[in-house]
Amino acid sequence: MKPLLKVSRLSKRYGNGCLFCANENGAGLVGNQCPHCKSVFACRDVSFDLFPDEVLGIVGESGSGKSTLVRLLHFEEEATGGEVFLNASTGEEKSQNVLALGPFAKRQLRNRKFGIVYQNPQMGLRMDVSAGGNVAEKLLAAGWRNVGLIRERAGELLKKTEIPLSRMDEAPRNFSGGMQQRVQIAKALSNKPRILLLDEVTTGLDLSVQARVLDLIKNLQRELKLSALVVSHDLGVIRLLCHRTIVMRYGRVVESGLTDQILEDPQHPYTQLLVSSRL
């Protein structure tokens, strides 16, 4: 089976870098910072594959580079190194480094192939535009033009994410946190993405709401045959959703494996610490 997404030595450096941190292969860094030029490496040589229908977890403490990784893949930040290959559709043989595309092609790819849900709904939604309008915006970006069809699709998605249709024309500002999160999910799914990026989507939600959002994501992922990257610091969320998991620290991948193996037989000292710190 060929991976849907192949990430190879992806790096993001804030700062100019210097000969020391360029050559040391990260060994001389203090945490994720170069002691000479003070550049910070949010991601360094991150490589992994994401397969069709697969849910891949990314864990690590805050500041480990998880969210930066998601932003790089969503073209919100420019990588300073590495490549990302995407097999746009099955059967298409040639894959290309999508980081080398121009801004228009990147935007098009993002609008057609990716869906993203942020921890903070304010980043993913326009709070003063109606819930339906938020979904419609993404559909317009993905090339939909027929207003009737757009409204129908928006209604269908909000129903799927359990937002009452009677509130479709209301602005998310008036919604609870859990509802806002579900509007984000509806928006992320609207363009029938191949890859869903979920960045700490259940963090800060009540337990009962969290369970509902998790259940929703799991069902949608199976029903729609999506691949997903799930960023979370909650190992319980990772256990329930993810087939495989990668562990990040100081911008690097320190371990990757089957999720149950990562949780029950962690190999790296940091993963052992992380797993044994679980409540």
Place this chain on the structure above:
Amino acid sequence: MLKATNLSKSFVLHALDKKQIDAFRKVSFELAPARFLGIRGISGSGKSSILKCIYRTYLPTEGTINYHSRRGVLNLADLPEQQILALRREEIGFVSQFLHVLPRVSALDLVAEPLWSQGVPLPQAKKRAKELLGYLNIPPALYDAYPANFSGGEQQRINIARAVIWNPRLLLLDEPTASLDEGSVKRVISLLRELKNAGTAMIGIFHDTAVMDSIADDIYHIKPVSHET
């Protein structure tokens, strides 16, 4: 069907100055198709660890586990993760004492799910799930309830039902009857026997010798590793 050769597992605990703990050492055994291999040994001798190595929840430290899958002979000890995941979907099941499932999914849906994942339509999968839950004496009032607050014995029976429903080719059982009453144990054993007659090979651990003897065709005795520091 499955042949383990010189299989060993040790853990390196980094927090304890890289202390090495051996779970089991140089274990070899063979499992024939449609047979039940019981593993016997005192607690701490590594019985569960063997099952977890086969399922790859643990990474074996050395040795091979040659498994005759539908796709040919595969060494589970170093098979790529994607292929392990495929085998877990298509051929190998695991029953543990503990139920780790999504919160707020009903007992009936949980049991129907593995069969549904095999491509059986949902109504049919639910029908079969109901039969199994009924056979395992789960009260119908609980079918729509969430198993998180079920009793330990009820959760175990949910686990058994989830494993039995999709007829895996290989089933690994880690104390599946640990907290069941006698009547439930009998029913579980007869379900397992039925599954075995239908062709499923099994490796299992039971703390109760009589229960083990009532289903096992062969027994592998494991000796505890002597821990020297």
